[in-house]
Amino acid sequence: MSAVMVVALVDALGWTLAARVPGFAPALPHRRRLDTVLGFSSGALPTIFTGRMPAEHGRWLMYRRAAGGASPFRGFGATRLLPGRVRRGPRLARLLSRVVAARGVRGYFHLYEVPRERLPFFDLPERRDPFAPGGLPGGALWETLESRGVTWRAWTWRTPEAEAVEALLASVARGRERFLFLYTADLDARLHREGSQGAGVRRALEGYAALAGREIEAGRRAGREVWFYLLSDHGMVDVxxxxxxxxxxxxxxxxxxxxxxxxxxxxxxxxxxxxxxxxxxxxxxxxxxxxxxxxxxxxxxxxxxxxxxxxxxxxxxxxxxxxxxxxxxxxxxxLAAMHGYDPAHPDMAAGLWSNRPVPEAVRHLRDVRAHLEAELDALPAGAA
Ligand SMILES: [Zn+2]
Missing domain, CATH: 3.30.1360.180 (Gyrase A; domain 2)
Known part of the structure; x- marks a missing residue:
């Protein structure tokens, strides 16, 4: 029987949060608490994909100082001449965001409430798509997939979650790829709004827990074995x-x-x-x-x-x-909940839930890439 690896990376699916749901993800009996990195997803995701720490892969927080006039926000200092209401308004934010994108920034960014006139001091380290080959300095899991000739597909924050989940199920049934990857930040947004006790958070957790079962069943009907890895990048602490x-x-x-x-x-x-x-x-x-x-x-x-x-x-x-x-x-x-705290806080921990054994050595986000690459080695080729 052929097999497919399915990695579902759910942003902010904390280890302690999932543990509060009785019988969470019964289809995934192998599970491990993972230490996260200091900071936010902008540093944690690159650590998962590269197996290196922020100081090594160069990505930590969304904004950093620009070096040598290389800011994608150059010229924005002139916004100081605008009335405060306009300067802080949504129309200017949309316009400036389009300028930044037109200057070649392909990564995820948001201007939030960063004072517009101070933006030229800063830079966006994530210029390229970190979910694609060439997106991260020194290479990542994506380059491994390419160099080993693995057929693969990924859905990221660019695709709405429900649509991505349906596309993932369809791909498992169709059986053209050997590696499928889904990233969603919906739970992260919900947790920020509702906190860990929110009703919407609880429903979302049940959905993610059931996802593995649906994928495995879709594979079984199509005569394919599904190796499933439910994964997160950090937890969340109630404010x-x-x-x-x-x-x-x-x-x-x-x-x-x-x-x-x-x-x-x-x-x-x-x-x-x-x-x-x-x-x-x-x-x-x-x-x-x-x-x-x-x-x-x-x-x-x-x-x-x-x-x-x-x-x-x-x-x-x-x-x-x-x-x-x-x-x-x-x-x-x-906000009701936040992350970006000391990784030693229990609620900051991430997790890995799988229907495949998780080796003892997998304890931290930086261990995930090597684990997934070892699994690729073990994946039966079969008739696709
Ligand atoms: Zn967040």
Whole structure:
């Protein structure tokens, strides 16, 4: 009998979240908690696909400092001349996003609430599609598929989830490919809105749990064995409090861009310094601010996120699990749940659920690529 590998990567399907659903995914008896990486999907997905840590593959957070005038946002500084209402409005965001795409950015990006006039300082590391060959520095799982001549297909965030699931089922039944991959960020969005106890979250979890059974059954009817890997990149922590970093910065009397450049992610405050006195004032103020802590070089190195060129920040402050930076460049309103916390927090862990044995060595996102490639080696060719 021929066989097909099906990898369903569900963003934010946390290990502890799935464990709360009684009898989660009975078709997938082999399961393993996976440690995630510090940061968001922009760093975690490349680690899954390459088997390397962020400092090695170069992708960490969505925004980093632009080097040598290479910003895809060049010229956007002129937006400072617009009235605030226009500058923060959706029409300008759509226009600027189209300009960025026209400048060749093929990866996922969103302008969120990043002050438009400050965008030229920043760069989008994800210029190419990380779900395709050539998308990630140093190669990834996709290049392995190509070099081994494996027929494969992938559906990403570009295809609505329901449509992608149907297309995946149809492909399993048709039997032309040996490797099928689906990525969905729907659960991630739902968790941000509803939190881990949300009714929609519960229904979505049941859907993902049932997906494996449907795929395996579709394969059986078509005379194909389905090797199924339900996978995630990180978990999610319910938000219990907000922390106003912007107010703490304002209280020091320092400001951007005169004294520093700053990027406020949902859980990170990152700085590139211009004035030493301002740096000392900000370091003291945020050290005293409840709800987070500075990450020194040793801490960043331990997480595989110490970048020699400091492109992602010369100083990095991280919110405690459950604390959300509000307002941030990602949003002005609080959310029910967030990730991007210390990977050691239990709710941050990702997972792998499979109907194939998971070797002991698979413990971390960076172990997934080698596991999937070993499975490819073991996959019976059969008559396709
Ligand atoms: Zn998210």
């Amino acid at each position: 219990t409090r907000t922390v106003d970093v912007a107010a703490a910065l304002a209280a020091t009397g320092t400001r951007a861009p005169r004294d520093y450049e700053v990027f406020l992610d949902s859980t990170f405050a990152r700085f590139w310094w211009r004035a030493p006195a301002a740096r000392r004032a900000v370091e003291a103020a945020l050290a005293a601010l409840p709800g987070g802590r500075w990450l020194d070089d040793a801490a960043l190195a331990r997480e595989g996120c110490l970048f020699v060129d400091r492109a992602y920040g010369e100083s990095v402050w991280l919110a405690d699990p459950g604390a959300l930076i509000v307002p941030s460049f990602m949003g002005r309103a609080p």
